[in-house]
Amino acid sequence: MRFRFSVTAVRSRAAILKGQSEVFPRTYSHPTSPPPPRPSFGIAFDIDGVIIGGRAPIGGSPQAIQRLYARDGTLRIPFLFLTNGGGIPESKRASELSKLLGVNISPQQVVQGHTPFRELLNRFEDDPIVAVGKGDPATVMSEYGFKKVRSIDEYATYFPDIDPLAPFKPWVMNETCNKKHASKIVHPSYDVYSDRVKGVFVISDPVDWSRDIQVLCDILRTGGLPGAEKGDQPALYFASDDLEYQAAFPAERLGMGAFRIALESIYNTVNDSPLKYTSYGKPNPFVFKNAEAVLTKIVSTMHQHKEMTNGGLANSFSTLYMVGDNPKVDINGARKAGRPWFSVLTRTGVFKGKNNHAQFPADLVVDTVEEAVDCILRKEGCE
């Protein structure tokens, strides 16, 4: 069973692989093709430890993902990437993944840990906020529509003595911080000396833990004005709560959840009232509900012609596959989300066991993502 429904003028995979100039897809209905059946399943792939290890593809991921496209480059199986990682806008991540995997991935197919922060726009759109983490956290929030955003890197430069260890950090001393960060300001921002920070968003893994914990304690204890008297704690959001994740190093690395524990432990020791925060990301069932909604939209985009003629999609997915490497995060999340989620555990990342995981057993255990896709397509009868 194939789900091709249209002919798309799209650059070929070969062209993408050669890095030729961008030609974006232009989809139109094929006058003679009958409308294809609506896919009854979809797939969500974790990225780190499944698709890539460090920066390189692993487990035959380019071949696996290319099987989800028709020969003309159109998407034939609805899928998305569901990662707790982030730090860059979804559009940029989609472009990077497209180059890496040799297919055309749309920003809609990239759901990062911080993607749901978009839903908080109503509350914080015009409030001063601070964005934390590696990459370009302020740009991420600005692209979501938040108007008064500063990265913690930029924010800290306005308080010259806020980090007493800065003179001992070569990477701080060697760069002209003010100039560098000033160039990243996207919107007219706010006066850090009088405008209280209303929200802190940890977008991705923080880089300079000692400085960030110090500055965040200052912001959070004072009601958003470092150096001022104690005040009500501004809202605090984490994009994920991963204690560990698999990167290029053979053993797991400490993730955002580890940073959260460090911040919370210190904050609760130096402050009278405990830290209040909200963590997003897998294994939160909300993330899986959101992924299902996004997959439904992707199917709708794939089947625009059919939508118009048949009056919309009434039914839902019979199966949604979560392909991940982390039992505690990916498999536990899919299990908690319940039907129609079906969990597939790979051995290319955090999990390396011979049999199934004892505490969070998956519905299926495979060696690689390539094997996962092979099993799914065979099970669904669309090889």
Ligand SMILES: [Mg+2]
């Ligand atoms: Mg992973």
